[in-house]
Amino acid sequence: MNLRKIKIRFMLHLDPVLLAGLGGFLFISLVLLYSASDGNWMRVLGQLGNIAVAFTAMWIVANMPLHWLMRIAVPVYVFGMLMLVGVALFGEISHGARRWLHIGVATIQPSELMKIAVPLMMAWYFEKHEATLKLRNYFVALILLVLPVALILRQPDLGTSILIAASGFYVLFLAGLSWRIMIGGALAALASAPFLWSALHDYQRHRILMLLDPSQDALGKGYHTIQGMIAVGSGGILGKGYMNGTQTHLDFLPERTTDFIFAVWSEEFGLLGNLLLLGLYVFVIGRGFIITANASTYFTRLMAGSITLTFFTYAFVNMGMVSGILPVVGVPLPLVSYGGTSLLTLMLGFGMLMSINTHKQLVKT
Amino acid sequence: MNRFIELKNHQREIYYFRLRLVLSLGFVAVMLFILLARFFYLQVIRHEYFHTLSDSNRIYVVPIVPNRGLLLDRNGVVMAQNYSGYTLEIAPAKVTDMDALIAELSRLVTITPKDIKRFKKLLTERQALETMPIRSQLTDEEVARVSAQRFRFPSVEVKARLFREYPFSDVTAHLIGYVGRINQKDIEQLEEDEIASNYMGSDYIGKTGVEQSYETQLHGTTGFEQVEVDAGGRAVRVLSRTTPQSGSNLMLTLDAKLQEVAEQAFGDYRGALVAIDPTNGEVLAFVSKPGYDPALFIDGIDTETWEELNGSLNTPLNNRALRGQYPPGSTIKPFMALAGLHYGTRAPTRTISDPGYFMLPGSRHQYRDWKSGGHGAVDLYKSIVVSCDTYYYGLATEMGIDNMHGYLSRFGFGKKTGLDMDGETSGLLPSTEWKTKRYNQIWYPGDTVSAGIGQGYNLVTPLQLAVATATLANDGIAFQPHLVKEIRPARGEPVLTEHKQMYDLQIPPDHLKLVKSAMEAVTKPGGTAVGAGYGVEYRMAGKTGTAQVIAMKQGEKYDAKKVSEYNRDHAWFIAFAPADKPRIALAVLAENGGHGGSTAAPIARKVLDYYLLGKIPKPLQAVSEKAGSESD
Numbered sequence: 001m002n003l004r005k006i007k008i009r010f011m012l013h014l015d016p017v018l019l020a021g022l023g024g025f026l027f028i029s030l031v032l033l034y035s036a037s038d039g040n041w042m043r044v045l046g047q048l049g050n051i052a053v054a055f056t057a058m059w060i061v062a063n064m065p066l067h068w069l070m071r072i073a074v075p076v077y078v079f080g081m082l083m084l085v086g087v088a089l090f091g092e093i094s095h096g097a098r099r100w101l102h103i104g105v106a107t108i109q110p111s112e113l114m115k116i117a118v119p120l121m122m123a124w125y126f127e128k129h130e131a132t133l134k135l136r137n138y139f140v141a142l143i144l145l146v147l148p149v150a151l152i153l154r155q156p157d158l159g160t161s162i163l164i165a166a167s168g169f170y171v172l173f174l175a176g177l178s179w180r181i182m183i184g185g186a187l188a189a190l191a192s193a194p195f196l197w198s199a200l201h202d203y204q205r206h207r208i209l210m211l212l213d214p215s216q217d218a219l220g221k222g223y224h225t226i227q228g229m230i231a232v233g234s235g236g237i238l239g240k241g242y243m244n245g246t247q248t249h250l251d252f253l254p255e256r257t258t259d260f261i262f263a264v265w266s267e268e269f270g271l272l273g274n275l276l277l278l279g280l281y282v283f284v285i286g287r288g289f290i291i292t293a294n295a296s297t298y299f300t301r302l303m304a305g306s307i308t309l310t311f312f313t314y315a316f317v318n319m320g321m322v323s324g325i326l327p328v329v330g331v332p333l334p335l336v337s338y339g340g341t342s343l344l345t346l347m348l349g350f351g352m353l354m355s356i357n358t359h360k361q362l363v364k365t
Numbered sequence: 366m367n368r369f370i371e372l373k374n375h376q377r378e379i380y381y382f383r384l385r386l387v388l389s390l391g392f393v394a395v396m397l398f399i400l401l402a403r404f405f406y407l408q409v410i411r412h413e414y415f416h417t418l419s420d421s422n423r424i425y426v427v428p429i430v431p432n433r434g435l436l437l438d439r440n441g442v443v444m445a446q447n448y449s450g451y452t453l454e455i456a457p458a459k460v461t462d463m464d465a466l467i468a469e470l471s472r473l474v475t476i477t478p479k480d481i482k483r484f485k486k487l488l489t490e491r492q493a494l495e496t497m498p499i500r501s502q503l504t505d506e507e508v509a510r511v512s513a514q515r516f517r518f519p520s521v522e523v524k525a526r527l528f529r530e531y532p533f534s535d536v537t538a539h540l541i542g543y544v545g546r547i548n549q550k551d552i553e554q555l556e557e558d559e560i561a562s563n564y565m566g567s568d569y570i571g572k573t574g575v576e577q578s579y580e581t582q583l584h585g586t587t588g589f590e591q592v593e594v595d596a597g598g599r600a601v602r603v604l605s606r607t608t609p610q611s612g613s614n615l616m617l618t619l620d621a622k623l624q625e626v627a628e629q630a631f632g633d634y635r636g637a638l639v640a641i642d643p644t645n646g647e648v649l650a651f652v653s654k655p656g657y658d659p660a661l662f663i664d665g666i667d668t669e670t671w672e673e674l675n676g677s678l679n680t681p682l683n684n685r686a687l688r689g690q691y692p693p694g695s696t697i698k699p700f701m702a703l704a705g706l707h708y709g710t711r712a713p714t715r716t717i718s719d720p721g722y723f724m725l726p727g728s729r730h731q732y733r734d735w736k737s738g739g740h741g742a743v744d745l746y747k748s749i750v751v752s753c754d755t756y757y758y759g760l761a762t763e764m765g766i767d768n769m770h771g772y773l774s775r776f777g778f779g780k781k782t783g784l785d786m787d788g789e790t791s792g793l794l795p796s797t798e799w800k801t802k803r804y805n806q807i808w809y810p811g812d813t814v815s816a817g818i819g820q821g822y823n824l825v826t827p828l829q830l831a832v833a834t835a836t837l838a839n840d841g842i843a844f845q846p847h848l849v850k851e852i853r854p855a856r857g858e859p860v861l862t863e864h865k866q867m868y869d870l871q872i873p874p875d876h877l878k879l880v881k882s883a884m885e886a887v888t889k890p891g892g893t894a895v896g897a898g899y900g901v902e903y904r905m906a907g908k909t910g911t912a913q914v915i916a917m918k919q920g921e922k923y924d925a926k927k928v929s930e931y932n933r934d935h936a937w938f939i940a941f942a943p944a945d946k947p948r949i950a951l952a953v954l955a956e957n958g959g960h961g962g963s964t965a966a967p968i969a970r971k972v973l974d975y976y977l978l979g980k981i982p983k984p985l986q987a988v989s990e991k992a993g994s995e996s997d
Binding site: 282 | 378381382383385386389390393396397399400401403404405407408409411412414415416418419426
């Protein structure tokens with residue numbers, strides 16, 4: 001390691017490898033947004049602004065020593081929970097869901113914060129009880145996870161609650177939850193499904209069926225899936241070329257700068273483009289795994305592992321949704337879709353990864 | 366030793382952690398493989414198929430709007446229907462110079478300045494890719510002219526559509542309400558209710574009245590076609606079709622003819638009338654006068670007409686029957702009499718002496734009776750027949766406001782009746798608790814005195830008073846008032862609305878008999894509505910009321926001629942008939958009509974005459990020969 005590299009790593013607390021991967025995504029995001037928005041510079045500049053904010057936040061977090069991360073875990077979680085309860089009680093309804101909280105001039109969406117706060121809190125809890133881990137501790141951690149997920153599911157926001165449930169599950173899994181319990185839990189869930197089904201109202205059953213079979217709602221969500229699949233499939237191996245996607249530019253694709261941006265990419269750059277994009281995800285996730293494997297404490301291992309795996313889940317759910325193997329649940333393509341909030345949360349996560357990787361020599365074992 | 370174990374544990378822990386990490390890596394690899402396989406399937410194996418779909422052909426999902434349900438009266442007379450016609454529509458998104466386009470178009474079809482104003486207002490209300498109507502009801506000739514020139518106007522379309530029509534126009538405007546174009550607020554509501562996809566092709570939604578409250582039943586289920594369209598946008602073939610399901614027809618409880626008779630009976634008076642079948646709660650007539658032409662609102666009203674309607678002193682847009690709140694005046698007295706009997710405050714035989722005024726103990730303030738000099742010796746029966754104020758000043762004072770509130774609220778005063786129409790107001794039945802909450806003031810004995818004759822803080826809606834009258838007529842058994850008799854789905858069995866009994870007040874029969882017989886005497890010589898009862902061929906019971914609009918100073922005398930028109934007293938009349946076995950109960954309000962007996966009671970008489978005897982009042986005979994819609 002030459003002196004220059006050491007400088008970047010330990011003075012700026014940035015991880016050059018991860019940074020390169022993230023830069024690749026943000027570049028793709030800007031290029032793709034220009035096409036998806038039909039050449040609308042305002043969208044591109046807007047996303048550039050979002051990137052600037054998110055990058056700054058990432059850098060700040062990257063510079064936080066690890067014991068700070070430990071220290072903020074509980075307050076951030078408690079604050080997030082209070083806000084979620086606040087949303088349930090006085091939240092603002094928009095598009096049929098109660099997700100936003102009006103504070104003075106700004107509206108905020110507390111469920112986004114919980115994407116970071118929940119794994120942080122669970123990792124903190126496991127670290128506290130590391131020496132004497134018992135079954136009881138896994139149970140408490142599970143409750144820390146289930147409470148916010150239930151509140152977010154009630155809003156209703158299926159996409160976010162799935163991601164948070166996944167991030168919490170990864171912490172439990174990496175913390176060594178026994179196989180017997182995991183398999184037992186899965187079997188119990190399967191066994192209780194018929195009973196749960198019979199306890200549901202007709203309209204709830206209807207909703208679940210619609211989610212599983214979108215063609216039932218060809219004018220609503222089914223339309224999204226059908227058009228998404230046509231876009232992906234018609235892209236072929238080489239794609240239709242940049243700015244030449246007919247699905248995109250003839251208004252067939254809904255939400256093409258946000259949740260369905262992957263369809264634009266697939267249509268215009270084809271299977272090769274998809275391979276490139278998947279390769280970039282593998283690159284970033286691989287770096288995340290290396291950081292996780294080298295992390296020095298129990299807390300940082302759990303946190304880094306959860307952040308990396310959640311990032312992958314994010315990408316998998318979105319691409320699965322657009323290509324028609326998963327129901328449409330409203331999850332953006334991480335680091336590419338337009339939107340400041342999800343970008344900020346993701347970059348905060350990467351900031352933590354960088355902090356974990358660049359501060360570890362201070363707490364050498 | 367100790368330290369050694371710890372170290373070992375630590376290494377084991379790291380080992381297990383890394384094992385799990387590797388497993389996660391395997392999980393990621395499997396998921397990635399699934400995605401890759403899916404991409405390969407879509408983009409290589411099925412590429413041809415999707416390529417065809419996207420490139421040469423495109424699938425459009427075209428919604429098919431269901432026919433909106435009809436509204437019929439209880440005898441099958443149509444009160445709202447659909448007719449097909451042509452509209453000229455413009456897609457604003459494709460237009461660069463709107464004014465020039467409109468100028469061009471007006472050479473082909475007549476476009477009035479009013480049409481243009483209305484159209485421009487529509488543009489500001491809903492910004493979307495769809496088309497907006499600038500002219501409706503095109504003639505065949507106009508359709509032909511535009512079609513011939515179509516190539517010149519890529520942004521213009523002639524559309525065949527179903528239009529809503531209200532044959533009774535202003536006579537039923539407040540009852541039926543109207544449909545109007547779906548605006549941003551409606552869209553948000555539909556999205557919240559998760560039924561937005563059912564409105565994909567719909568242009569209209571019920572905005573007020575029955576059209577609004579039964580929107581779900583009337584709208585029906587939207588069907589859709591999957592159509593293959595070529596690059597030029599022409600439909601090549603239909604891939605699949607789900608037929609729409611028409612909305613349900615609604616048979617109302619209303620009697621259209623009775624409604625017409627009632628509306629005409631008002632003459633030039635503003636006011637409201639609600640008539641109910643006391644044995645089951647069916648609303649027979651529901652008038653709020655003046656009405657308005659509901660057709661004005663269907664495709665958006667222009668600003669000028671809207672301001673004219675909204676700013677008018679006669680407030681034609683105000684649904685007086687449902688939302689108008691007025692002091693009940695003396696119509697409260699039969700209910701007060703029942704309260705007095707209930708609490709034992711007044712025995713039927715007890716007489717008071719009425720000097721023409723009432724004074725609270727220890728006060729010199731005189732509460733005057735409407736008749737200067739008074740009514741002499743008055744018992745409960747006579748107090749209703751001659752509408753003696755002094756009797757009720759004393760009764761209210763002795764009973765106390767909270768007892769009054771307790772008893773009268775049983776008749777539904779101060780509460781919404783729960784009619785199947787949105788926007789009902791609840792009136793006001795005061796109590797000490799209410800005054801503390803509302804004004805943070807204590808209740809003064811003087812407040813009770815005026816409350817006793819239905820003045821002061823008391824407020825009722827004509828609907829409430831009609832329901833209370835029906836309850837009294839039906840011996841204290843109240844039925845839920847409702848407007849829809851039967852829902853007739855396009856497929857399946859018609860559903861009759863249940864007659865729901867709301868409550869049974871269990872009023873002792875001798876109390877009822879006394880009050881009802883006094884109300885019958887109101888319409889006979891010696892009663893306050895003798896004129897309206899003259900020559901009646903059935904047993905008619907009623908009670909007059911006069912509600913003050915402005916307060917009189919002590920010692921000042923009310924003189925209708927000196928008071929401006931809009932400050933004159935409101936005239937009330939409540940009635941039911943036949944008195945021994947009531948089939949109809951009603952409440953009439955004539956705004957600024959002066960005395961209940963001379964203005965409101967004759968309106969009630971005409972309504973009762975028609976309903977019970979089939980008599981059509983003279984001036985209306987001429988009108989009703991001109992069948993169909995009439996508006997002024």
